[in-house]
Amino acid sequence: MPTDLAIFSDRLYMATVGVYVLAMILYGIAYSADRSAKAVLVGAAGAEQESPQEQAPTGGRSARFGRMGVALVILGALLHLGSIVARGIAAWRWPLGNMYEFISFICLMAVVGWLVALRRVPAARNLGLFVLTPVVILLFLGGTVLYVSTGPVVPPLQSYWMVIHVTTISASSGLLLVPGVASLLFLVRRRVDARPDRGPSLLDRLPSAEVLDRLAYRVTIVAFPIFTFGLIAGALWAEAAWGRFWGWDPKETVAFISWVIYAAYLHARATAGWRASGAAWVNVAGFASMIFNLFFVNMVIAGLHSYAGLG
Amino acid sequence: MAATETPIRPAGAAPKQRLAVLRNGWRGLTSMRTALILLFLLAVAALPGALLPQRSLNASLVDKYFADYPAIAPVLDSIGFFDVFAAPWFAAIYLLLMISLVGCVLPRTVEHARALRAAPVVTPRNLARLPHHASATLDVGIDEAAAAVRERLSGWRSAEADEPGGTRTFSAEKGYLREAGNLVFHLSLIGLLIGFAAGKLFGYEGQVIVLSGGGQFCNTGILGYDTFRAGLRVDGTDLQPFCIQVDDFTGDYLPNGQAASFTTDIGYQSTEDLDAGRADQWTPYTLSVNNPLRIDGIRIYLQGHGYAPRFTVTYPDGQQRTGEIQWKPVDLTTFLSEGATKFERPGVTDEQQRRTSQLAVTGLFAPTTSGGPVVTSIFPELRDPEVAIDVMRGDLGLDDGRGQSIFEIDRSKVDSGELVRVARANLVPGQSVALDDGTTVRFDSVQQWVSLQVSYDPGQNYVLVFAIALLLGLGLSLSIRRRRFWARLTPLTGDDGTERTVVEIGGLARTDRAGYGEEFDRMGAELVPESASTEAKDG
Numbered sequence: 001m002p003t004d005l006a007i008f009s010d011r012l013y014m015a016t017v018g019v020y021v022l023a024m025i026l027y028g029i030a031y032s033a034d035r036s037a038k039a040v041l042v043g044a045a046g047a048e049q050e051s052p053q054e055q056a057p058t059g060g061r062s063a064r065f066g067r068m069g070v071a072l073v074i075l076g077a078l079l080h081l082g083s084i085v086a087r088g089i090a091a092w093r094w095p096l097g098n099m100y101e102f103i104s105f106i107c108l109m110a111v112v113g114w115l116v117a118l119r120r121v122p123a124a125r126n127l128g129l130f131v132l133t134p135v136v137i138l139l140f141l142g143g144t145v146l147y148v149s150t151g152p153v154v155p156p157l158q159s160y161w162m163v164i165h166v167t168t169i170s171a172s173s174g175l176l177l178v179p180g181v182a183s184l185l186f187l188v189r190r191r192v193d194a195r196p197d198r199g200p201s202l203l204d205r206l207p208s209a210e211v212l213d214r215l216a217y218r219v220t221i222v223a224f225p226i227f228t229f230g231l232i233a234g235a236l237w238a239e240a241a242w243g244r245f246w247g248w249d250p251k252e253t254v255a256f257i258s259w260v261i262y263a264a265y266l267h268a269r270a271t272a273g274w275r276a277s278g279a280a281w282v283n284v285a286g287f288a289s290m291i292f293n294l295f296f297v298n299m300v301i302a303g304l305h306s307y308a309g310l311g
Numbered sequence: 312m313a314a315t316e317t318p319i320r321p322a323g324a325a326p327k328q329r330l331a332v333l334r335n336g337w338r339g340l341t342s343m344r345t346a347l348i349l350l351f352l353l354a355v356a357a358l359p360g361a362l363l364p365q366r367s368l369n370a371s372l373v374d375k376y377f378a379d380y381p382a383i384a385p386v387l388d389s390i391g392f393f394d395v396f397a398a399p400w401f402a403a404i405y406l407l408l409m410i411s412l413v414g415c416v417l418p419r420t421v422e423h424a425r426a427l428r429a430a431p432v433v434t435p436r437n438l439a440r441l442p443h444h445a446s447a448t449l450d451v452g453i454d455e456a457a458a459a460v461r462e463r464l465s466g467w468r469s470a471e472a473d474e475p476g477g478t479r480t481f482s483a484e485k486g487y488l489r490e491a492g493n494l495v496f497h498l499s500l501i502g503l504l505i506g507f508a509a510g511k512l513f514g515y516e517g518q519v520i521v522l523s524g525g526g527q528f529c530n531t532g533i534l535g536y537d538t539f540r541a542g543l544r545v546d547g548t549d550l551q552p553f554c555i556q557v558d559d560f561t562g563d564y565l566p567n568g569q570a571a572s573f574t575t576d577i578g579y580q581s582t583e584d585l586d587a588g589r590a591d592q593w594t595p596y597t598l599s600v601n602n603p604l605r606i607d608g609i610r611i612y613l614q615g616h617g618y619a620p621r622f623t624v625t626y627p628d629g630q631q632r633t634g635e636i637q638w639k640p641v642d643l644t645t646f647l648s649e650g651a652t653k654f655e656r657p658g659v660t661d662e663q664q665r666r667t668s669q670l671a672v673t674g675l676f677a678p679t680t681s682g683g684p685v686v687t688s689i690f691p692e693l694r695d696p697e698v699a700i701d702v703m704r705g706d707l708g709l710d711d712g713r714g715q716s717i718f719e720i721d722r723s724k725v726d727s728g729e730l731v732r733v734a735r736a737n738l739v740p741g742q743s744v745a746l747d748d749g750t751t752v753r754f755d756s757v758q759q760w761v762s763l764q765v766s767y768d769p770g771q772n773y774v775l776v777f778a779i780a781l782l783l784g785l786g787l788s789l790s791i792r793r794r795r796f797w798a799r800l801t802p803l804t805g806d807d808g809t810e811r812t813v814v815e816i817g818g819l820a821r822t823d824r825a826g827y828g829e830e831f832d833r834m835g836a837e838l839v840p841e842s843a844s845t846e847a848k849d850g
Contacts, residue, residue, distance in 0.1 A: 155572050159601040221789040232778045241601045243612045243764040248396050253361040257354045264350040271343045
């Protein structure tokens with residue numbers, strides 16, 4: 001039976017989605033109002049084209065809406081955190097026990113990762129729209145199709161390892177959303193840059209390829225060790241719960257694949273001829289494997305990790 | 312291969328040629344590009360292991376796949392897609408990757424050891440050409456300026472040198488731990504894999520079902536187990552002896568039937584107890600999910616549970632036989648179970664007669680019955696048990712040499728008429744059913760059973776140690792930046808005779824676009840405050 005607190009958590013969740021959607025709209029306005037890229041194009045009319053500006057625009061309508069967007073994202077993240085905490089208290093357990101809760105936490109980590117990354121790399125501001133879009137889609141799916149009401153979890157999940165393993169894996173998955181989006185847009189940006197003769201388009205307002213690449217790398221090198229730690233914690237838990245620390249369960253196998261792909265990304269960044277587009281493709285593949293693991297393996301393939309809570 | 316080509320080449324060239332081929336092959340194998348390709352291959356090769364059912368995990372799912380896709384399943388099977396992680400091509404990829412890794416990491420370890428002893432690279436002639444640089448003329452003497460640089464470089468590996476004309480240079484480097492972490496990470500990876508392999512060679516896993524209420528199991532040999540997976544170097548003759556007695560099993564459920572907790576009280580006798588002859592003393596332990604028993608390097612897990620209905624057959628001559636064997640849960644939410652409890656009539660020696668008088672009690676068991684005419688279970692806990700049984704009589708086929716499932720009867724004997732149904736009834740504990748010859752079958756009571764797994768893996772502690780080292784190495788190699796710093800101080804004498812010093816500094820990040828700019832700017836702000844330091848792009 002949903003308690004008052006559980007209902008409160010659900011309301012906060014809805015409010016969170018609403019605030020994020022609003023932030024998305026503001027980001028959208030900021031993006032389309034961003035004249036900095038266009039100004040360069042106009043100024044360079046007839047002359048040799050410069051690569052569009054790299055620094056975040058500091059004034060004007062775009063910047064104003066952009067700042068409002070960031071403020072709303074912060075508000076949304078606070079509501080989001082409140083929703084997760086309330087749910088944990090309502091169920092009186094760690095609030096990461098089913099698909100709905102995983103997705104909620106993954107999205108929170110993606111948003112927090114984005115906010116921190118934005119502080120470090122302000123020039124990436126126009127990326128906000130593209131980070132929030134998958135977050136809102138995921139939250140919508142989580143709140144509708146995958147929603148389950150509060151309840152306790154099965155005996156195997158009643159372990160402190162759940163707190164350690166599931167939290168770190170979900171946190172790293174969420175953080176890796178940011179580089180996934182950044183690398184995807186890096187590839188778009190490179191394609192745009194490769195054809196300087198085509199007319200001005202909205203894509204000119206994407207952050208520069210160099211900024212996108214740096215952002216992707218910086219967030220990945222934070223998330224990858226967390227992911228590695230989460231895998232090791234999972235192995236320790238499996239040793240206590242399933243009788244062996246590694247058993248090639250489908251979820252483990254796909255996590256292994258993701259780990260190998262991200263390892264390949266880090267190597268690609270240090271390999272001549274792979275540094276640019278190659279590495280970005282690898283990073284996108286890495287995030288695709290994480291999403292595949294979250295949805296397909298949880299919901300379609302039966303394995304030991306079948307805790308999606310979808311009956 | 313190369314030897315056959317020798318005639319067309321001048322004598323003596325062939326060994327060199329072969330050496331060159333080997334050397335190029337080795338260089339190719341240990342190059343980063345090859346490592347990248349091998350990493351990709353590894354990821355792709357593991358994919359069928361996630362998408363297709365695997366024999367090592369669930370053989371019945373593989374059988375189902377064969378039944379569902381009879382055309383492609385044998386093809387997939389012939390290339391090992393149902394045993395991916397034991398397939399030779401999978402092993403080939405990771406072994407090549409390991410060789411490539413060793414070939415790359417060992418020379419780098421030597422190189423790093425050398426770099427640790429070497430002095431930092433001498434100051435370049437033109438510091439303004441470096442990605443980070445700044446300069447200014449300060450109103451201090453060269454000694455004072457040098458002292459400031461020296462102080463700022465504490466914690467750096469640094470060296471000073473004098474150039475002609477009283478100029479002094481500093482060269483410094485920091486972040487050696489990055490490469491050290493990188494090497495620790497890769498070497499730990501090798502150690503981890505060796506530990507993993509050792510576990511697969513010398514370890515074993517066995518599953519056994521033991522009845523609660525005093526059932527015992529001793530680790531004396533493979534035959535004691537229901538299933539046993541031995542490592543390649545395990546023949547089952549030298550298992551660590553210990554004994555387990557299962558006293559009680561408790562399952563707690565929520566009102567909706569979801570399990571809340573499982574615990575089982577057991578007693579055990581370790582090798583030491585057995586050697587000391589303490590055969591009647593049991594050390595108590597409570598086994599639960601997530602909480603295995605660890606004795607002498609062996610782990611014992613509670614993996615599952617179920618019910619064993621107990622039946623007593625009373626023959627017309629007054630002889631009784633009691634049977635109690637596990638039935639298999641077919642519905643894991645209600646624990647509706649099915650099984651077959653088999654009896655041989657006592658005192659029958661004639662083979663022909665034996666084969667007509669064997670009995671099997673087979674059917675369904677509900678721990679909490681719905682109470683209707685068709686027995687179904689509505690709750691997994693043992694509250695109101697009922698069985699729906701068929702009593703079969705005739706030849707069970709127990710001695711035709713083929714093994715048969717303990718959960719079912721041999722259907723072919725039913726089809727051939729050698730085994731016939733002689734009664735059908737729904738019974739609650741205490742009720743019995745009479746057969747045509749006066750034999751009665753009584754449903755006495757219900758016992759619980761637990762399924763235990765015994766695991767032995769001598770490599771896993773090493774794997775853990777290497778995993779921790781791997782993580783530390785990874786953290787170091789990704790968080791620390793390797794960077795170089797140089798300074799050149801040139802003395803000047805002003806027109807009024809005051810001592811001044813031209814300070815030029817330069818910096819170079821040796822690692823991949825990790826950002827050295829901010830730190831360099833801070834150093835510049837301290838050492839050359841008035842200058843406009845040129846921050847090159849962070850990459």
